[in-house]
Amino acid sequence: MKFLMILALMAMAAVSLSAADLAGTWKGSMETQMGASEVVLTIQPGAGLAGRVRAGEFEAAIEKGRVDGDKIAFEMNIEHGKVRYEGTVAGDEMKLNVTGTQGDKYVLVCKRQK
Numbered sequence: 001m002k003f004l005m006i007l008a009l010m011a012m013a014a015v016s017l018s019a020a021d022l023a024g025t026w027k028g029s030m031e032t033q034m035g036a037s038e039v040v041l042t043i044q045p046g047a048g049l050a051g052r053v054r055a056g057e058f059e060a061a062i063e064k065g066r067v068d069g070d071k072i073a074f075e076m077n078i079e080h081g082k083v084r085y086e087g088t089v090a091g092d093e094m095k096l097n098v099t100g101t102q103g104d105k106y107v108l109v110c111k112r113q114k
Contacts, residue, residue, distance in 0.1 A: 022049070022067065026094055028110035032056075039108055041094075049074055055083065072096075 049065025081101035
């Protein structure tokens with residue numbers, strides 16, 4: 001019985017992501033009303049989800065970053081307002097739903113750069 005409990009805890013720990021697991025550069029693109037927009041996420045190593053987002057011509061710090069299991073969420077604040085990112089991470093791929101400053105919705109898939 002103890003063995004099964006230890007095995008279950010180990011499995012849960014393996015599935016759980018932390019911000020440190022996401023450190024690095026992630027690149028992707030999304031289709032917007034102005035065409036394709038390249039996005040680069042640079043996530044810093046450390047306990048919290050921190051770094052920078054470059055989306056097209058805009059660049060800003062990651063704000064309100066959180067990681068919960070395989071779920072990730074953060075915002076960037078640009079001159080036109082807040083852009084929200086929410087989604088999941090599996091290995092070296094991030095699938096994000098992006099809500100633009102005017103409420104427009106986009107899909108962004110980023111890959112970790114090696």
